[in-house]
Amino acid sequence: MRSLAVASPLPPAAAAVAARRRPRAASSFGREVGSQCWKYDLGQDRSLGGSLRIGQSQGSLHRQRLTNLLRPAAAAISVEQDEVNTYLPKGDMWSVHKFGGTCMGTPQRIQSVADIVLGDSSERKLVIVSAMSKVTDMMYNLVHKAQSRDDSYTISLEEIFEKHMAAAKDLLDGEDLARFLSQLHSDVSNLRAMLRAIYIAGHATESFSDFVVGHGELWSAQMLSYAIKKSGAPCSWMDTREVLVVKPSGSNQVDPDYLESEKRLKKWFSRQPADIVVATGFIATTAENIPTTLKRDGSDFSAAIIGSLVRARQVTIWTDVDGVFSADPRKVSEAVILSTLSYQEAWEMSYFGANVLHPRTIIPVMKDNIPIVIRNMFNISAPGTMICRQPTNDNGDLDACVKSFATIDNLALVNVEGTGMAGVPGTSSAIFSAVKDVGANVIMISQASSEHSICFAVPEQEVAAVSAALHVRFREALAAGRLSKVEVINGCSILAAVGLRMASTPGVSAILFDALAKANINVRAIAQGCSEYNITVVLKQEDCVRALRAVHSRFFLSKTTLAVGIIGPGLIGGTLLNQLKDQASVLKENMNIDLRVIGITGSSRMLLSDTGIDLTQWKELLRKEGEPADLANFVRHLSDNHVFPNKVLVDCTADTSVASHYYDWLKKGIHVITPNKKANSGPLDRYLKLRTLQRASYTHYFYEATVGAGLPIISTLRGLLETGDKILRIEGIFSGTLSYIFNNFEGTKTFSNVVAEAKEAGYTEPDPRDDLSGTDVARKVIILARESCLRLELSNIPVKSLVPEALASCSSADEFMQKLPSFDEDWAKQRSEAEAAGEVLRYVGVVDAVNKEGQVELRRYKKDHPFAQLSGSDNIIAFTTSRYKEQPLIVRGPGAGAEVTAGGVFCDILRLASYLGAPS
Numbered sequence: 008m009r010s011l012a013v014a015s016p017l018p019p020a021a022a023a024v025a026a027r028r029r030p031r032a033a034s035s036f037g038r039e040v041g042s043q044c045w046k047y048d049l050g051q052d053r054s055l056g057g058s059l060r061i062g063q064s065q066g067s068l069h070r071q072r073l074t075n076l077l078r079p080a081a082a083a084i085s086v087e088q089d090e091v092n093t094y095l096p097k098g099d100m101w102s103v104h105k106f107g108g109t110c111m112g113t114p115q116r117i118q119s120v121a122d123i124v125l126g127d128s129s130e131r132k133l134v135i136v137s138a139m140s141k142v143t144d145m146m147y148n149l150v151h152k153a154q155s156r157d158d159s160y161t162i163s164l165e166e167i168f169e170k171h172m173a174a175a176k177d178l179l180d181g182e183d184l185a186r187f188l189s190q191l192h193s194d195v196s197n198l199r200a201m202l203r204a205i206y207i208a209g210h211a212t213e214s215f216s217d218f219v220v221g222h223g224e225l226w227s228a229q230m231l232s233y234a235i236k237k238s239g240a241p242c243s244w245m246d247t248r249e250v251l252v253v254k255p256s257g258s259n260q261v262d263p264d265y266l267e268s269e270k271r272l273k274k275w276f277s278r279q280p281a282d283i284v285v286a287t288g289f290i291a292t293t294a295e296n297i298p299t300t301l302k303r304d305g306s307d308f309s310a311a312i313i314g315s316l317v318r319a320r321q322v323t324i325w326t327d328v329d330g331v332f333s334a335d336p337r338k339v340s341e342a343v344i345l346s347t348l349s350y351q352e353a354w355e356m357s358y359f360g361a362n363v364l365h366p367r368t369i370i371p372v373m374k375d376n377i378p379i380v381i382r383n384m385f386n387i388s389a390p391g392t393m394i395c396r397q398p399t400n401d402n403g404d405l406d407a408c409v410k411s412f413a414t415i416d417n418l419a420l421v422n423v424e425g426t427g428m429a430g431v432p433g434t435s436s437a438i439f440s441a442v443k444d445v446g447a448n449v450i451m452i453s454q455a456s457s458e459h460s461i462c463f464a465v466p467e468q469e470v471a472a473v474s475a476a477l478h479v480r481f482r483e484a485l486a487a488g489r490l491s492k493v494e495v496i497n498g499c500s501i502l503a504a505v506g507l508r509m510a511s512t513p514g515v516s517a518i519l520f521d522a523l524a525k526a527n528i529n530v531r532a533i534a535q536g537c538s539e540y541n542i543t544v545v546l547k548q549e550d551c552v553r554a555l556r557a558v559h560s561r562f563f564l565s566k567t568t569l570a571v572g573i574i575g576p577g578l579i580g581g582t583l584l585n586q587l588k589d590q591a592s593v594l595k596e597n598m599n600i601d602l603r604v605i606g607i608t609g610s611s612r613m614l615l616s617d618t619g620i621d622l623t624q625w626k627e628l629l630r631k632e633g634e635p636a637d638l639a640n641f642v643r644h645l646s647d648n649h650v651f652p653n654k655v656l657v658d659c660t661a662d663t664s665v666a667s668h669y670y671d672w673l674k675k676g677i678h679v680i681t682p683n684k685k686a687n688s689g690p691l692d693r694y695l696k697l698r699t700l701q702r703a704s705y706t707h708y709f710y711e712a713t714v715g716a717g718l719p720i721i722s723t724l725r726g727l728l729e730t731g732d733k734i735l736r737i738e739g740i741f742s743g744t745l746s747y748i749f750n751n752f753e754g755t756k757t758f759s760n761v762v763a764e765a766k767e768a769g770y771t772e773p774d775p776r777d778d779l780s781g782t783d784v785a786r787k788v789i790i791l792a793r794e795s796c797l798r799l800e801l802s803n804i805p806v807k808s809l810v811p812e813a814l815a816s817c818s819s820a821d822e823f824m825q826k827l828p829s830f831d832e833d834w835a836k837q838r839s840e841a842e843a844a845g846e847v848l849r850y851v852g853v854v855d856a857v858n859k860e861g862q863v864e865l866r867r868y869k870k871d872h873p874f875a876q877l878s879g880s881d882n883i884i885a886f887t888t889s890r891y892k893e894q895p896l897i898v899r900g901p902g903a904g905a906e907v908t909a910g911g912v913f914c915d916i917l918r919l920a921s922y923l924g925a926p927s
């Protein structure tokens with residue numbers, strides 16, 4: 008027994024690479040192949056490492072066998088330099104397809120792949136395949152087990168054998184099956200020998216490992232080619248180690264040698280001029296004819312290189328998704344499939360982890376302008392995403408400029424700040440060399456031109472080292488005050504918008520930042536290079552998904568998407584829901600506004616939905632599927648919803664306690680709309696706080712229906728004030744109920760009957776005493792007074808109540824209505840007295856802006872006075888202002904009732920949508 012002692016001065020892995028790369032003279036284990044030499048000298052392979060001793064006979068047997076194993080591929084790839092066959096067809100005829108492991112997962116799927124290939128009407132087809140799903144991992148595992156001296160590699164190899172045998176038996180028959188199985192047997196027996204050597208050596212060189220692993224592709228390619236042949240189409244299979252020549256380019260990457268590969272490909276075709284070729288993905292050879300692989304995403308890369316070599320008209324990458332999404336669909340459920348992308352956009356997106364293509368996959372096809380199409384083999388009807396030079400929908404449209412959004416989490420921002428940085432060359436170099444020295448990866452950099460600070464983002468787990476290095480590097484500058492701080496902001500994320508020409512198209516970043524502002528998201532840093540493809544913003548990580556959804560919906564959904572929560576589905580709330588239902592599709596189509604009611608709560612039950620309640624049956628759903636009402640949970644449901652960036656709560660109750668929450672809701676970034684007068688007519692300090700918050704934020708609060716229902720009262724007043732007019736007096740009939748009562752109390756019906764009619768018609772407050780007492784009018788007077796900048800409390804308004812004192816203490820509205828007839832006579836008397844004087848009774852409210860006071864009272868007006876001309880539930884409001892002094896500006900019309908009031912609230916919702924960016 009002769010011992011073979013191998014002492015390596017290099018670590019085994021490095022030695023393995025060195026051994027592979029160093030050309031050697033042919034040894035007794037080497038063999039001349041054609042004009043080239045197979046130069047792999049196992050005897051001197053230092054990567055066998057350590058002081059391993061292998062018995063001579065066993066060692067030489069293995070060496071001999073292993074060399075032979077590696078040989079077939081090498082033999083085939085030998086090419087005479089001048090022997091260039093011209094068969095390789097050029098032009099548009101080749102169509103290249105690539106099917107990944109999932110597509111090749113089962114015999115049935117391999118058959119479907121065959122069907123897809125046969126269904127392609129291209130003249131010539133080149134099909135690149137990965138190993139059956141999981142096989143590559145199983146093969147790596149074999150190597151791992153063998154080199155860890157784990158005997159069970161033999162069982163694992165057996166499993167792999169069984170898996171392929173079973174698949175082949177399912178898929179093939181006759182001679183082709185026999186041929187495949189015989190090849191499989193022979194390959195497995197060779198692998199057994201190779202693994203045994205690895206087991207004995209306790210180590211596998213990279214080329215041994217690549218050789219073993221590549222069998223997955225060899226088998227899947229053969230099976231598919233036989234399956235295609237079985238369907239009647241002539242088909243060859245190609246071991247791409249015979250043609251695809253690559254050279255290592257460091258950090259686990261390889262560069263294709265196009266010239267050499269093209270020569271070998273032509274040679275290959277000269278021997279097998281087939282119209283359908285199934286080729287192995289992932290595997291290749293070095294110029295020295297050593298089997299290797301294309302590393303990560305190797306099969307896509309194979310397809311792109313081969314596509315380029317045959318000048319394919321298109322490379323189709325088949326996978327299990329419909330195409331490339333506009334955002335991670337796990338985070339944005341409304342993400343859409345993009346129909347086209349430019350090469351650069353695909354490139355940018357893959358950087359951000361979008362499941363597109365590895366950037367290097369794009370390079371080979373990009374240079375020849377060959378489109379890549381990503382398609383779903385399990386959904387052939389989906390057209391997929393085409394990646395090409397000039398996407399057709401890239402027509403200068405603002406929205407087409409942004410293709411997708413992506414995020415990176417777990418980052419920290421480092422901010423280096425100080426006056427001593429400005430104008431000092433070398434500061435940034437010093438900062439980043441310190442960062443480099445600790446091996447941290449800088450993900451974005453931003454420096455304002457004032458030069459007082461530089462900030463950059465690094466992975467959070469690297470920031471402590473970066474910060475420490477910067478403190479050491481700038482110790483003196485910090486001590487001297489030239490630098491004021493090296494600050495670390497943890498918990499950051501990056502949100503990137505990717506799109507061709509985005510950065511050079513006016514308005515895109517405005518839309519982006521506007522969407523973020525409206526979603527109440529604070530931007531911490533911004534970077535946009537001169538590259539046209541990317542705008543990056545840094546945000547708090549907790550805001551990131553919300554931000555992603557906000558910007559995505561702004562660019563990809565309707566222009567304005569609004570999630571609505573309705574509180575109080577009574578008369579007004581219920582009518583509003585029906586109006587929303589009827590108008591939703593028109594709004595979506597004509598105005599690009601998408602309103603989704605995602606919650607309805609009454610006082611006892613609530614109904615919640617993440618994406619929108621079916622409004623055709625909201626009542627039934629609320630009854631059957633509703634849960635016990637809980638306002639806090641209801642609000643949480645709305646604010647936690649990240650699908651819709653804009654949210655509004657519509658308070659259709661008359662409840663003071665509901666109104667007391669508006670401040671908190673606005674603070675949370677939820678817009679508020681209401682016909683409920685309680686907040687604006689409640690305590691002055693609360694009101695002022697609410698309005699101050701509203702004015703200081705991008706969150707909106709609208710309440711047009713609190714005065715005159717749907718009539719444009721608040722908006723008219725605002726228009727006057729905002730354009731510089733001065734309000735002198737606002738006077739009018741503000742109560743639809745009282746207007747109706749006095750318009751219809753003409754002597755034919757009793758007073759209590761007319762009140763009952765008003766209640767029946769839906770004009771009254773839930774408790775009609777609020778109308779008759781004048782409180783409702785007083786509230787409206789207060790609302791208008793405050794809007795006109797008067798600081799009045801409800802208690803400052805003298806009110807003449809029409810509720811008989813005896814009925815003020817009735818415990819319910821019903822009891823009040825029952826007892827009201829006993830006062831009909833008093834009312835009849837008052838009415839006839841006025842009538843006798845040629846006058847009518849009218850209940851009016853006044854805002855006297857000059858004297859800073861308000862009044863609410865029952866007055867008598869001559870029959871020719873405009874206030875005497877009203878009918879139904881009409882309100883009339885006269886604004887006397889500096890500009891409208893001689894003749895007041897008058898607004899008149901029905902000022903109560905379900906449809907008009909709900910219409911007023913709806914109008915506020917649309918006003919909000921337009922504030923949020925909906926087109927006018």
Ligand SMILES: NC(=O)C1=CN([C@@H]2O[C@H](COP(=O)(O)OP(=O)(O)OC[C@H]3O[C@@H](n4cnc5c(N)ncnc54)[C@H](O)[C@@H]3O)[C@@H](O)[C@H]2O)C=CC1
Pocket residue numbers: 574575576577578579580608609610611659660661662665682683684712713716743769770771772773902903904905908
């Ligand atoms: N009816 C009209 O013509 C006009 C009414 N308004 C205002 O519209 C609001 C609604 O009036 P209506 O629909 O006529 O009253 P309503 O009594 O028919 O409806 C109010 C609804 O709110 C619910 N509700 C009460 N407290 C609640 C709470 N804490 N949480 C959840 N739900 C609650 C009630 O169960 C009821 O379904 C009132 O503030 C009223 O002043 C404003 C202008 C005109």
Ligand SMILES: N[C@@H](CC=O)C(=O)O
Pocket residue numbers: 712713714715716741742743744745770771772778783902903904
């Ligand atoms: N009850 C009110 C309804 C509107 O605010 C009225 O009658 O005007």
Ligand code: NA
Pocket residue numbers: 711712713714715716717718719720721911
């Ligand atoms: Na109004």
